[in-house]
Structure formats: structure tokens, C-alpha cells
Amino acid sequence: MPEGIARRMQEEGIAKADAFLTSTWCARRLSKAELNKHAPREPIEGWEFYVQPEENVYRCHVIVDHQFPYSLPKFLLADVPTFPSWPHVEPDGNLCLRRTNRILRPNEPADVLGVLLGQVVDLIRRGELGLNLEDFQAEFYSYWNFSLEDDAASVFSLLNANAPSRFVRIWPGETRSIVGESEAQVLTWQRHRWGNKPQFDKTVPACLLWLPEVLLPNQFPRSASDLVALARMVSNGKELLERFSRLKLSTYYFVLGATGANGPCFAAVSSQPPQTPEIRTFRKHGTLNGFRKGKMPQAVVAARLFSSSVKAQRLRIDRVDANWIHGRGHDPHQPVLALKHVIVIGCGSVGAPIAEQLTKAGVGRIDIIDPEALTAANTGRHPLGAESIGTNKAIGMAGRLQRDHPHATVRGFDLSYQEFIFRHLEILQSASLIISATANWTAENLLNAQRIRGEIDAPLIFTWTEPHACAGHAVLLCAQSPCLQCGMTTEGALKTNVTIWTDSRDGELTEPACGAVFQPYGFIELQATISLASGLAIEALIDPAKRSVHRVSQTTTAFLKSAGGEWNPNWIEGYAERATGGLQTEINWEKNEQCPACSSKSIDESSISESQIGISNSPSALAS
Ligand SMILES: [Zn+2]
Structure with a gap:
């Protein structure tokens, strides 16, 4: 086997590191047995050295792994303190340094070690002097989650990340619980995620304490009485706790929230009622030793229920609320989009991905309409695959989006557009935006007429x-x-198409079946149109003052030519960049004073004229 450059660089790197560490830091190499103590970090070499930034002397290890010198060395406190000790010290003593790859210089490992050792000394000094306690709060999740027991249950949270302290609802599960603002919110999320199962039938109250500050590790609750102490830090905490203690719950769940330097944080704690004879009697008969029935102060009940002898079980919380999922709490448009309702008509290779992109962008409610079932031939450019062949496209797509985004509401309708409006006109009328991706002139024309005559108010996007x-x-x-x-045109073709095709069939091919015409474009070419429409939809949703507009995307000239087409001279005339292709253009959608649909003359007519309800499919637009 040849040695290889990587192997030689590693040997040279270790030799350089060794020379630097032994001469400058009086370090010694670690034995195999000592290296083994750091086995989870897979070291291939290591050294021991001492630092004394202030009063105390610290024994440290530095180790390198098999990627060295293309990976950064790691530094650990060899005498591992009880976790959590100082900020940035992990349970095995590893020091969490600012491991930016900008300091990685594979040819100069001594320089890299020098920079990192500066950070090591500084971190230990700040830890010893207690100068960086606020880092515990800024990186709360690291310390809370690191210090949990391995089998600690976790909680999915749909809660709004803000004050005040309040009662919320939790569905307690063995390994995973779901907490939310209301029972309906929690149960709906579960049904969206896992289907309509009988166990998703009820929730119990939980107590959310919104604390004035993020907890430091020494404030993490260990017993139920620590929770009482935390409740006292909150203005309405005492009252909440007394009301909570009146409920006969088998487990009491607390959610702790606070806003830190890096945004809001959540944690959860559970405690069981103590199995003392006194508490059992109280829960059964409502009496407490030393008090007449109905006369004991609720504060006394709370103190005995949440006593120092009752263990507080700490739990991990994962946020699954819309605001977190769409932008990690930092997208200012998220609260607006969460309230929007979009209808997507046509769930083909354009409509389906638009529905998907809008769901991912955080639109709160989406209805998808399509009467067709998915065929094998569709799966090459439809988000759904073989698993869904034979399934209605709208129902299949909505089902998948709903399971993947349980906080949103996504529904599918196995109906043509006409059938949909006969049965569900009120849904159409409640929409914030309607997108037509049918490429079906009949449906588009009808939608256009409904809008002109005021039957629907929402903005429309045709794509x-x-x-x-x-x-x-x-x-x-x-x-x-x-x-x-x-x-x-009255046949539903654009007045000025962007491309022209010398082949009379407009680039369409025929499947070996009657009337089965298709265009052999692929999934990749479609993406430009999909993101064009999705992007415009988001703009229209967040800006109510948005004006009517026409956006056009063009592929590259090379691709157009290879497909057998040319740019329409009427489209590119006077626009050099359009002739080059590969761009997106925004133009006005011009009013036609003679429009057979919307000019004042045509609206005055009592019935919809024949030209408004065409029956041909647009020859230029097949997107099944
Ligand atoms: Zn018009």
C-alpha cells in the first residue's frame, strides 16, 4: 500500500504539534491507556499539560483525531468537574471553544494550537472567576439537555413562546408528550401527525411558569419544592400553583419558559403526588390533618403536594410550533403567513410543488383541488412517488403535507374545479389567495368570471x-x-408567447393511447416556474397592497434550442437580455379596453357570454 499524502501530512502534523507542546508547554504524550479514557472522541494522539490562569492549577489534555491536521485539536479538563461546572465545559470535561474553521491551517499545527490554547486559558480563567455565568443562560439548552438522564422523556411544544404564566394543556405520553395552548390544538396536531387514533381523546392541564430570567444550572429544579420556589418568582405564580394543587392529577407537568440573550427557551418538569397517607386521604376525602374539611389553606395543600421529598423529573422540550419551524422564531412574516388560507387548484407537477413550497414557507391553511389519480408516468415530475400511484393527487399530496407539517392544516379535494364550487363555494370565498395551476382554460375562465362578477374577492394567481x-x-x-x-386570446393562449416552435405540435408528444398528449420536459426545468409562482404568492400574502403583475421565467437559450424551440421575436425585440435567456422578468398585465370578459360592456350583459366560458384546453399549457 502506498503511504499517501494524507498519512504523511498527519505524521508531520503530529511531529510539529509534539515539538510545540513539549517545548513551549512542557507537555508529555498520553499513554494508550490515558487516550482510551477519551475513546468516544476517537483520539489518535494526545498530550497532558498544566495551566494556571489565576489561583488554581489545572491539568489538561489535548487530543487530535484521525482527520488531523484537517480537524482542530480538542482540549479537556483531565480532572473532570461535576457537570455543570462552568459554562462551555461538557460532561466529559471537553472545553467548548469557538471552533471556527477559519483558524484551521493544516500546514501549521503549532499556530493552530497556539490560538486555541489562548482560548483555553481564557475560558478557564473566566470560569474560575465566575465571569461568564450569563453564558449558561445564553446557551440554556446545552446545559439543561446535557444534564438529563439518558431515558428522560421528551415533550413536543406548540406553545407561544411568551408570558404570562398560565395553564396550558398536555397530552402525556410514555416517551413523548405534546403540550399546547389548548386541548384542540394538541389533539389536532396529533391527529394530523399520526391519524385519528382513539388515544388522542383528551389532555390534562399543565402549568406554564414564565420566569423573569433563564435558569442557571444551580437553579435547575431537583425536587417539587424547587418548583414552588420558582413559582414565587412569578407575579401570579402562587395563585397558579394553588389552583394547580386543587386538581387531582396523576402527574403534575410544569413548563418553564424565559427569554434569554438568544431568544426564548423552554424546559419541562414533572412530579408525582407523594404517596403519603395524608396526601392520599386528602385526594380521596378532601381533608388534611389539623384542618376542618373545606377550611385548609390552599397554600398548605400546595406545600405538601410539592414538597422537598418529591422528586422533580426534568424533561427535554422540542419546539414544534409554526413560529419556530418556519424561521426559528426570527421570521417577521411568520405570524402573518400562519393566518393565511391558500387554495391551489390543480395538483399536477406545478400545483403540487407550489402547495409544498407554501406549506414549507409557513402558510397556515392550504386546500388542494384535483380530480385526477396519480399514474406511474406522473411520478417522474410530481412530488408524490410510486407509493401513491392510483391515489387521488390532491388527497395524496395533502395527506403527505399534513403528516409532515402537523401544525398547519392541509386538505385535499378529489373534485374538479366546477364540482368544488358547486359544493364548497364558501371555502373559496374565505381564501386569502387562490392559485390556478390547472392549465385548463375552462376552469381558469370560470375563475376569472367569478372574480370579475365579485363572487370571490381574493387575489388570483394563474401559472x-x-x-x-x-x-x-x-x-x-x-x-x-x-x-x-x-x-x-379567446382560446386561452397568451397573446405574446415567449417561445415559438416550428413543429406544428408545439413540442408535444403522444403516448400510445388516444388523446394522451404530453410534453417531455423534466422535473428540473419545471422548478423555475414553480418558484416563480410560489414567490409571487408569498409576496401577495404578506403585502395586501401588491398590484397585478405578470412574471416570466426563461430557460437558457442553449436548452431552448436543444428542445427545438426559438425565442418569439415579438418577445425579445428591443430587450437584449431576453434574447440571452436564463432570466426572470416582471412586466405589467395590461388592461384590454375591448376585453370580452371585463370591459364595462361585457359586465353589463346579464349572462356570461360564450367567449367567457371557452371549452378548449390551452394548447400551450399542459402541466399534468
Ligand atoms: Zn379583462
């Missing part, structure tokens, strides 16, 4: 692709005029 997805369109209409028809 479709040209052949081979070489160009994509998204038209946002925010007012009754201009309407979709204003920019279209």
Missing part, C-alpha cells in the same frame, strides 16, 4: 408553462380589472 417548460408564467391579479382574459 402555466410553455412547451418543454422553456418559459413559465405567473400572473397575479389583485383587482377585477385587468382580468386574465385581458392578456389572452
Whole structure:
């Protein structure tokens, strides 16, 4: 076997590190047995040295792993203090340094060690002098979660991360519990995630204490009486605790919340009522030693229920609320999007990914409409795959999005657009935005007419692709005029297409079945149109003053040519950049004063004219 460059660099790196550490820090190499004590960190070499930043002397180890010198050395306190001792000291004594790869210089391991040793000395000094206690609070989760027992249960939280202290609801599970603001919120989340199971039937109260400060490790509750002490730090805590102690619960769940330097933090604690004869009698008969029935102060009950002899079981909390999932609590648009309701008509290779992107972006409620079942041929460019063949596209897609995003509400309707409005017009009328990705002129024309005549108020987005997805369109209409028809021919084709195709079939191919026409574009080419429409949808949702607009995406000229198309001279004339391709353009959606759909003359007519309800499919737009 040849030695290899990596092996030689490693040997040289270790030799350089050894020379530096032994000469400058009087270090000695660790024995195999000593290295083994750090086995979980997989060291290949290590050294021991001493530092004395202030009063005390500390024995330290530095170890390197098999990626060295392409990985940074790690430093540990060899005499491991009880966790948590100081900020940035892990349970095995490892010092959490600012491990930025910018200081990684594989050819100069001595320089790297020098920089890191500076951090080591500083961290130990600040720890010994207690100068960095606030780091415990800023990185609360590290210390709370590190110090939990291995089999500690965890809690998923849907709670709003803010004051005041209050009662919330929890569904207690053996390994995982769910806590939320209301029973409906908790049970809905579970049904969305795991289906409508009989055990998701009720929740119990839990007590959320919103503390004035994030807890330091020495304040972590160890007994139930520590929880009483924490409740006293909160203005309405005493009253909450007394009311809580009146409830006959088999387990009392507390959620602790506070806002730290890096945002809000949550933790959870559970405690069981003590099995003393006194508490058993009280829970059975409502009497307590030394007090007449109905006369004992609730504070006394609380003190005996949450006593120092009752263990507080600390639990880990994972946030699954919308605000956390969409932007880690830092997206200012999230509260707005969470309240929005979008209807996506058409769940094909354009509509389905739009629904997915909007769910991922944090839209709170999405309804998807499509009457078709997924075929094997669809799976090459539809988010759903073989598992869903034969399933209705809208129901299959909504089901998947719902399980993956249980905090949102996603529904599918196995209906054509016309059937949907006959049965569910009120759903359409409650929408914040309607997106048509049907590429079906009949449905689009009907939607356009409904909007012109005031049956629906929400802004509309129409989106479709040209052949081979070489160009994509998204038209946002925010007012009754201009309407979709204003920019279209009466057959439902765009007045100025971006591409032209010399082949009379417009790039379409026919499957060996009657009428099965398709365009052989792929999943990758479609993405430009999908993100064009999704991006426009988000803009329309967060900006109510958004005006009607037409966005166009163009593929590269090379791809267009390879597919057999050309740019339409009417589209590129006077715009050099359009002739180059590979861009996104925004243009006005112009009003047509003679529009057969929205001009004042046509609206005055009592019935919808034939030209408004065309029956042909748009020849330029198939997105199944
Ligand atoms: Zn019009």
C-alpha cells in the first residue's frame, strides 16, 4: 500500500504539534491507556499539560483525531468537574471553544494550537472567576439537555413562546408528550401527525411558569419544592400553583419558559403526588390533618403536594410550533403567513410543488383541488412517488403535507374545479389567495368570471408553462380589472408567447393511447416556474397592497434550442437580455379596453357570454 499524502501530512502534523507542546508547554504524550479514557472522541494522539490562569492549577489534555491536521485539536479538563461546572465545559470535561474553521491551517499545527490554547486559558480563567455565568443562560439548552438522564422523556411544544404564566394543556405520553395552548390544538396536531387514533381523546392541564430570567444550572429544579420556589418568582405564580394543587392529577407537568440573550427557551418538569397517607386521604376525602374539611389553606395543600421529598423529573422540550419551524422564531412574516388560507387548484407537477413550497414557507391553511389519480408516468415530475400511484393527487399530496407539517392544516379535494364550487363555494370565498395551476382554460375562465362578477374577492394567481417548460408564467391579479382574459386570446393562449416552435405540435408528444398528449420536459426545468409562482404568492400574502403583475421565467437559450424551440421575436425585440435567456422578468398585465370578459360592456350583459366560458384546453399549457 502506498503511504499517501494524507498519512504523511498527519505524521508531520503530529511531529510539529509534539515539538510545540513539549517545548513551549512542557507537555508529555498520553499513554494508550490515558487516550482510551477519551475513546468516544476517537483520539489518535494526545498530550497532558498544566495551566494556571489565576489561583488554581489545572491539568489538561489535548487530543487530535484521525482527520488531523484537517480537524482542530480538542482540549479537556483531565480532572473532570461535576457537570455543570462552568459554562462551555461538557460532561466529559471537553472545553467548548469557538471552533471556527477559519483558524484551521493544516500546514501549521503549532499556530493552530497556539490560538486555541489562548482560548483555553481564557475560558478557564473566566470560569474560575465566575465571569461568564450569563453564558449558561445564553446557551440554556446545552446545559439543561446535557444534564438529563439518558431515558428522560421528551415533550413536543406548540406553545407561544411568551408570558404570562398560565395553564396550558398536555397530552402525556410514555416517551413523548405534546403540550399546547389548548386541548384542540394538541389533539389536532396529533391527529394530523399520526391519524385519528382513539388515544388522542383528551389532555390534562399543565402549568406554564414564565420566569423573569433563564435558569442557571444551580437553579435547575431537583425536587417539587424547587418548583414552588420558582413559582414565587412569578407575579401570579402562587395563585397558579394553588389552583394547580386543587386538581387531582396523576402527574403534575410544569413548563418553564424565559427569554434569554438568544431568544426564548423552554424546559419541562414533572412530579408525582407523594404517596403519603395524608396526601392520599386528602385526594380521596378532601381533608388534611389539623384542618376542618373545606377550611385548609390552599397554600398548605400546595406545600405538601410539592414538597422537598418529591422528586422533580426534568424533561427535554422540542419546539414544534409554526413560529419556530418556519424561521426559528426570527421570521417577521411568520405570524402573518400562519393566518393565511391558500387554495391551489390543480395538483399536477406545478400545483403540487407550489402547495409544498407554501406549506414549507409557513402558510397556515392550504386546500388542494384535483380530480385526477396519480399514474406511474406522473411520478417522474410530481412530488408524490410510486407509493401513491392510483391515489387521488390532491388527497395524496395533502395527506403527505399534513403528516409532515402537523401544525398547519392541509386538505385535499378529489373534485374538479366546477364540482368544488358547486359544493364548497364558501371555502373559496374565505381564501386569502387562490392559485390556478390547472392549465385548463375552462376552469381558469370560470375563475376569472367569478372574480370579475365579485363572487370571490381574493387575489388570483394563474401559472402555466410553455412547451418543454422553456418559459413559465405567473400572473397575479389583485383587482377585477385587468382580468386574465385581458392578456389572452379567446382560446386561452397568451397573446405574446415567449417561445415559438416550428413543429406544428408545439413540442408535444403522444403516448400510445388516444388523446394522451404530453410534453417531455423534466422535473428540473419545471422548478423555475414553480418558484416563480410560489414567490409571487408569498409576496401577495404578506403585502395586501401588491398590484397585478405578470412574471416570466426563461430557460437558457442553449436548452431552448436543444428542445427545438426559438425565442418569439415579438418577445425579445428591443430587450437584449431576453434574447440571452436564463432570466426572470416582471412586466405589467395590461388592461384590454375591448376585453370580452371585463370591459364595462361585457359586465353589463346579464349572462356570461360564450367567449367567457371557452371549452378548449390551452394548447400551450399542459402541466399534468
Ligand atoms: Zn379583462
